[in-house]
Amino acid sequence: MSDAGDLIDASLQREGSWLRAEDLQSRWGSGLGYYGASVGAVRGTVRDALRRHRDLTHDDITSLSSELWSVPVFERRLSAVVLLQSKVRLLDNADLTRIEGFLRTAQRRELSDPLAVDVVGPLVSGLDLPGRVRADSVLDRWAREPDIWLRRAALLSPLRALRAGGGDWPAFVRHAKLALAHPSDPDAGTDPVREAVAVVLADVAVHRPELEFTADAT
Structure with a gap:
């Protein structure tokens, strides 16, 4: 994984709650895994990662989004969405x-x-x-x-x-x-x-x- 991807994944797991993860699993089913991190935590994690990696180019952003999405965990995929939302002006x-x-x-x-x-x-x-x-x-x-x-x-x-x-x-x-x-x-x-x-x-x-x-x- 990239440094930014490692940072995001580790932060999401730290912010996770097994109670919240079990609740999401029971409500949404087994199609995805869950760390149990809140939406606010996901947004904060992506924001912090972008502060630490200010020089990410278009290709870096799109590659990172695919890296995050590649693991079927809800919070990772949501972080990929937030990343693209944050850098949508770079997309074509x-x-x-x-x-x-x-x-x-x-x-x-x-x-x-x-x-x-x-x-x-x-x-x-x-x-x-x-x-x-x-x-x-x-x-x-x-x-x-x-x-x-x-x-x-x-x-x-x-x-x-x-x-x-x-x-x-x-x-x-x-x-x-x-x-x-x-x-x-x-x-x-x-x-x-x-x-x-x-x-x-x-x-x-x-x-x-x-x-x-x-x-x-x-």
Whole structure:
């Protein structure tokens, strides 16, 4: 492991609580391991690591995120998300491939949603026009994917921009229609894709009531 990766992992384990880890295991199941560190501890750990390693480049950040994600422990994967959130301005269009891999294996809304809203969305918004066109083609593909978490990410990614008065509303409507065309997954409980559409529509109803979503998409 890298020095930064070792630092983060050791800090997360020190901040862990076996009681919290058991609680997460009982609530969320056995798909991931748990150290039992709080969300605040994860954010503080990443912040401290970035202070100690101020010279991390784009390649260092993306490599570290993959290193953290590679071990299926919830707090490690959440730290990878926080790392990308903290350095989203360094990311570019090519990083969507790596993020796609994370989304396919996220397993939890608590990992996939911040990746979509706080990483993919700002990444795409910060691209130049040619980069945004390429990114839009990726999101179009995600919206058609059988993988429910990629479809959910395509829908949630413009949330921050839409709330702030920007964003591509026609693209969201297009993605919603594509995503909703897939049948619901009976094993997913509450349908994550329809839930994502509802989240965006509820937020838009408050912040952008002038935007309309046609009834035939629902």
